[in-house]
Amino acid sequence: MCLRLMKYQLEVSYLPGKQMFIADMLSRAFLKGPVKNDTENNFIVHNIDKKIPMSANKISEIVGETNNDTTLALVKKFIVQGWPKNNKSLSPELKNLFQIRSELSIENDLILFGDRVVITKNLRILMLSKLHEGHLGINKCRARARESIFWPNISNDINNFILNCEVCLKFRNNNPKLPLLQHNIPERPWQEIAMDICEFQGNFFLVVIDYFSRWIELKDIKNKDSVEVVKALKNIFSVHGFPETIISDNNPFNSFYFKNFLNEINISLKTSIQEAMV
Numbered sequence: 001m002c003l004r005l006m007k008y009q010l011e012v013s014y015l016p017g018k019q020m021f022i023a024d025m026l027s028r029a030f031l032k033g034p035v036k037n038d039t040e041n042n043f044i045v046h047n048i049d050k051k052i053p054m055s056a057n058k059i060s061e062i063v064g065e066t067n068n069d070t071t072l073a074l075v076k077k078f079i080v081q082g083w084p085k086n087n088k089s090l091s092p093e094l095k096n097l098f099q100i101r102s103e104l105s106i107e108n109d110l111i112l113f114g115d116r117v118v119i120t121k122n123l124r125i126l127m128l129s130k131l132h133e134g135h136l137g138i139n140k141c142r143a144r145a146r147e148s149i150f151w152p153n154i155s156n157d158i159n160n161f162i163l164n165c166e167v168c169l170k171f172r173n174n175n176p177k178l179p180l181l182q183h184n185i186p187e188r189p190w191q192e193i194a195m196d197i198c199e200f201q202g203n204f205f206l207v208v209i210d211y212f213s214r215w216i217e218l219k220d221i222k223n224k225d226s227v228e229v230v231k232a233l234k235n236i237f238s239v240h241g242f243p244e245t246i247i248s249d250n251n252p253f254n255s256f257y258f259k260n261f262l263n264e265i266n267i268s269l270k271t272s273i274q275e276a277m278v
């Protein structure tokens, strides 16, 4: 405390407790009787209503379902009348809600957890499909849920819903993610080179890079055909010599013509798919 007060220049003087209203004014100097028709106060209270990001129709649908759901109807009762002392006699669903009871409230007849609307069991599948609209990934769906809705274990349910989404499954399998590959640095220049074809303003270029020195060669080619690529490579090899290994994509470097060319000059080819499987 001394250290904290060092930055102030204090003058300490004594004041008897009965003269110190300011310190805890609201607990000691409150108004004795109830206040009736305080329009200003009413205005303030109604303006700190929580804004629920849903249409009026959706809200009234959820209210109806909440009142029909035995678990949530009980939760409403507990919020108003007080929760039981312990959770021993409660159902598993109620036990989960018991743990967060201090953050549950009622607003516009809905049960809220913080700012999020608590959703009944029979609306959950519908809500999951709304969260996953546009087939967003798991993290984005969870972020959407955090802004609007809640139920116990909602994160797991989002996970399972997306993992079983047929549309997502179809595209996930068609587009496998290859791991990022780490290459060892070769022992000398031009031992291992990588190549790819890039397109810029309608023109194709063969890009070759040496793994040792990071030297780049760029040749413009007429098209992505392997004949064109071989022609450009011969040009490059005539300057730098033959490498031991070439690392590339499958297309067009995995074609018969290209492989034949490499065999003739004794260069080994590693395509990215082969690499990933090693």
Ligand SMILES: [Zn+2]
Pocket (backbone or CB within 6 Å): 132, 135, 136, 162, 165, 166, 167, 168, 169
């Ligand atoms: Zn999906």
